[in-house]
Amino acid sequence: MKFLRRLKNGDEAQIYEYHAPTAFAPRNRSGRDCTSRLPLKVLTEILSNICPHASDDNYLSLEDSMRDGGCMLCDMRDLAQCALVSRRFLVATQTILYHNVRIDPVHYCEREVDLAAKRKRKSFFERNGEPVDAPKQRVEQFSRTVRDNQSLAIQVEFLKMPYMTRETCIAAMARTVSVLPNLKYVDLPDGIYSDDRSCVTLKQELEARCADLRKMKYLRGAERSFALLSQSRPWQNLEILELSRLEIDPNTLVSVLASFPALHELRLEELPMIDDTIFRRNNSTPSFPPIATFSLQNTPGLTAGGFEAYLSRPEVREVLTNLTILNTGVIPSELHRILATAPYLRNLRINRTIHRALTPSTIPPLASRSLQSFQFEIESPSASPVDLQPPSESYYEYLASSILAGNFPSLASLYALSTSLPSLLLPPPAAPFANPKSPSSALRQPLMLYTKSIPEHDWYLTVISPPTATNRRGSATATRPISFYNGSTQLGPQWGDKARDSVIVGNGFGGFLAVPNEDGPRPSSSSGHKHKHSWSKSKSSAGWMG
Numbered sequence: 001m002k003f004l005r006r007l008k009n010g011d012e013a014q015i016y017e018y019h020a021p022t023a024f025a026p027r028n029r030s031g032r033d034c035t036s037r038l039p040l041k042v043l044t045e046i047l048s049n050i051c052p053h054a055s056d057d058n059y060l061s062l063e064d065s066m067r068d069g070g071c072m073l074c075d076m077r078d079l080a081q082c083a084l085v086s087r088r089f090l091v092a093t094q095t096i097l098y099h100n101v102r103i104d105p106v107h108y109c110e111r112e113v114d115l116a117a118k119r120k121r122k123s124f125f126e127r128n129g130e131p132v133d134a135p136k137q138r139v140e141q142f143s144r145t146v147r148d149n150q151s152l153a154i155q156v157e158f159l160k161m162p163y164m165t166r167e168t169c170i171a172a173m174a175r176t177v178s179v180l181p182n183l184k185y186v187d188l189p190d191g192i193y194s195d196d197r198s199c200v201t202l203k204q205e206l207e208a209r210c211a212d213l214r215k216m217k218y219l220r221g222a223e224r225s226f227a228l229l230s231q232s233r234p235w236q237n238l239e240i241l242e243l244s245r246l247e248i249d250p251n252t253l254v255s256v257l258a259s260f261p262a263l264h265e266l267r268l269e270e271l272p273m274i275d276d277t278i279f280r281r282n283n284s285t286p287s288f289p290p291i292a293t294f295s296l297q298n299t300p301g302l303t304a305g306g307f308e309a310y311l312s313r314p315e316v317r318e319v320l321t322n323l324t325i326l327n328t329g330v331i332p333s334e335l336h337r338i339l340a341t342a343p344y345l346r347n348l349r350i351n352r353t354i355h356r357a358l359t360p361s362t363i364p365p366l367a368s369r370s371l372q373s374f375q376f377e378i379e380s381p382s383a384s385p386v387d388l389q390p391p392s393e394s395y396y397e398y399l400a401s402s403i404l405a406g407n408f409p410s411l412a413s414l415y416a417l418s419t420s421l422p423s424l425l426l427p428p429p430a431a432p433f434a435n436p437k438s439p440s441s442a443l444r445q446p447l448m449l450y451t452k453s454i455p456e457h458d459w460y461l462t463v464i465s466p467p468t469a470t471n472r473r474g475s476a477t478a479t480r481p482i483s484f485y486n487g488s489t490q491l492g493p494q495w496g497d498k499a500r501d502s503v504i505v506g507n508g509f510g511g512f513l514a515v516p517n518e519d520g521p522r523p524s525s526s527s528g529h530k531h532k533h534s535w536s537k538s539k540s541s542a543g544w545m546g
Helices: 002-008 010-018 040-047 072-082 087-097 111-120 134-148 163-168 170-177 197-209 223-227 250-258 304-310 332-340 392-404 421-425 493-498 530-541
Strands: 100-102 158-160 215-218 240-244 265-269 293-297 322-326 347-353 373-379 413-416 447-451 460-464 469-472 475-478 502-506 512-516
Touching: 040 087, 072 087, 134 163, 134 170, 163 170, 170 197, 223 250, 304 332, 332 347, 373 392, 392 413, 392 421, 421 447, 421 460
Parallel strands: 100 158, 215 240, 240 265, 265 293, 293 322, 322 347, 347 373, 373 413, 413 447
Antiparallel strands: 447 460, 469 475, 502 512
């Protein structure tokens, strides 16, 4: 009753009228719509800036393709509101929204706090109800939308959802992908990669309806379905294939890979039956297809001799640009054979644990004119004596001598598990009164050198620049390359001028970390600030005189 009495009050009525919505107020439509002259393609490009993640065409999962500094759900909501402007805006907005569909679990902004409370509160009397599974509801709503509207279903090319959603909504995913004929990538549950019984229907729908799929993975347990790919050939446009822990013979592997004409990225991991025979030519079986991005991990049967035979084919040499060999049969002393036969290789990563030191005089140096990024991660057993030089250091000396010889003119970034490599790449400074004709150096561009002692540490950046000639009083001297490396402090440029305001603490792996000191600046040494300290002391001593 008190509430009704307050409504009868005149002042309250005026406040209510003041806050009344003005959605139906007449609008001034005398102005001209300048967007009506824009082509639909230009309008779509402009509206795509409202929701940037909708334009991503990568084949990464929802967790790996997240953008920093924004809320994807809020961007999608703002773009959906643009569809209410006009019919042209509706067509352009739908093209963007249904190209890359992301079903994010939460809002990455302050709005999620209020929405989470509303989902949990069922009624006025039941304030602690079970929260609503919002991603699951979004999947079901999206499934109904594309099944009812075929014009929207044919626009969907990417479908990404959280891990728990794709693991629990397998039936809804099967109904959804059955009406998406142009689907290129979808986040799938782990069971579909190992032929789990709960994912049989979903996999059948993918093979029957989604012929344009671009990425697939096969794990242990899926040997039978993988062997049948050479006969059924469901995805002729497949570009990325990952195989892990499969018990398959080399002939089956080559036959299946040859059935994918668009395959350009391949990852093989823990395949015990695979050896160099997959690279040999045989009249009865097809040849191993050319691969642009080749990744091998824990495959001891593949050696440098097999890669050399594989790269002897011209169609392979011209395609291979990225190579990763982790714990394979390729030893670092034979790496020069691969580099010599790969003239277009741009990115190379090798990881190997060695037990014997290298004798550089017995093998040719490393050389590559096209290599831009090189990850040379050579480790030694942790049980090596502390007072002796680890065997891995001989490999880094071999690498440094190859770089200083000018064998890597295009190298821009280098990764190594050695803290002594920066000092090896810095040549000694020239004599003060030397007069060379021109400064000679193997580096033609700045080298981004990332080093660390063990894999658990973070990368430490060292920037090495080539030397330059300076003329002073008619004499030319060669300057030493500029570097941010400092062996005494081990502090990078990110510390700026406050490198002294820090303390060194252990990191749990036998090393140390530089942590800013919150208690105040560290006491300065007498040698570093001698003159400044003397000046301030004389000034303070004379201050009592007024």
